[in-house]
Amino acid sequence: MAKNSILNKIYNTGPLILLYYLCISEVDTNLENVFEIFTLNFQIIIIYFWVLKKPEVMANGHIFLAGLINDVVMGFPLGISSLSYLIIIFVGTYVRNKSVNTTIASDWFTFLMAMVLSSILFFSLLNNFSDLSFPLTKIGYNMFFTLFMFPIFWLLFNLYQITFVGPRDV
């Protein structure tokens, strides 16, 4: 029984560990060397899925901290990734409060809303308050591929949730 409980704890912290690891390590989800325009914001997919499906595994404070770490590693002004992640949490929690059961299509659509809001905030703050500037095409490619890959990761995370974490709490 105790062994099971430890295993459950490990499974439950899996997504959070993945988020932290992606933020702090050199591992990236961009295949620019293979396909130059392919860039992906994997962190927001992880956050959105788990906030929507099982918010207990993604505490707000941890996501905030992961954002700060991401800013340091990437060289962005501190707090900007945290803000963008918090917008994702906000939309995810709102959708969760308003809906009883969701499908992959509805999650995909609401993810688009969350991503657009978070990206607008992220890039407008960066362009207006820092020396960094980014062309719209790069941002567009990043958003397009993130949106495009969402259903694939949705299925993978869903499988992980069903197998290891358990169903959504009502």
Place this chain on the structure above:
Amino acid sequence: MSVSRDDFSIAFRSALLQRGGAQKFSVLSLILLALIIFFLDVYGVKFTKPVRGFINDVVYRVTFLASAPTRFFPEIGKDFSNFLNVKGENERLKAEIEKYKLLELNVEFLKDENKNLQKILETEYFNQNLSNIILAKVLVDKNSPFLKSIIINKGTSTGILKGMPVTKDNYLVGRIVETNYLSSRVLLLNDLNSRIPVTLNQGAQAILSGGGTSKPVLEYLPEDFEITEGINIFASGKDGIFTPGTPIGKTNNEGEVELFIDPNQLSFVTVNLNIQEKGNF
């Protein structure tokens, strides 16, 4: 209608303020905290710089450790394939040594000739103190879709300052844009925000502009200038940052610049501490 509006406001408020269970902080409080941190960092209040520097140093070292497995496994594969090719490589290297022995004489002659010519021109870089060049290890090389930069393991403690040029094997790779006590961030030549004055081997001046891709492009070329394949690009040094004549890359048939050093394959770089002493930053 009013019920629907109530639903909306309840869900909205709940999403912003909800706490309890695993959520110890509400989204709204964290958003406010993130905004405060952001503006403190951007507007550089006196105490934020050393704090940011300390956080950077700690996080960069943790990143270096956390990335060890990702560096370790590709290295094993590379070592194994090198081991299998060792005999063939030995023969190839022997042939290359012979070739370079012949070239060495030529180089000696050219070196003397170059020294004499520099004496005639009295260039300010002739007596440059090469002992002020330090070797640094690349700690973090995270491939961001928007920023192309690396973190090196030397900072202000070794005399590194913002703006110093960074090279590898005497080829230019970028410049220092952020300094901490024990680490620094190098902005690579292919970064979107990188612009450096260059000279072409035909004497024309231009600006090398990073596009976020692996190959930067040339801008502000003279009118009617036609870019052909194989033109060598050097730093012009007009900005007072880069040493004039530092080789950078070669143009390809699409008019882009293929850098001599692959920005994704950096493990050690050198930082020239001389330049900062001359420039005003």
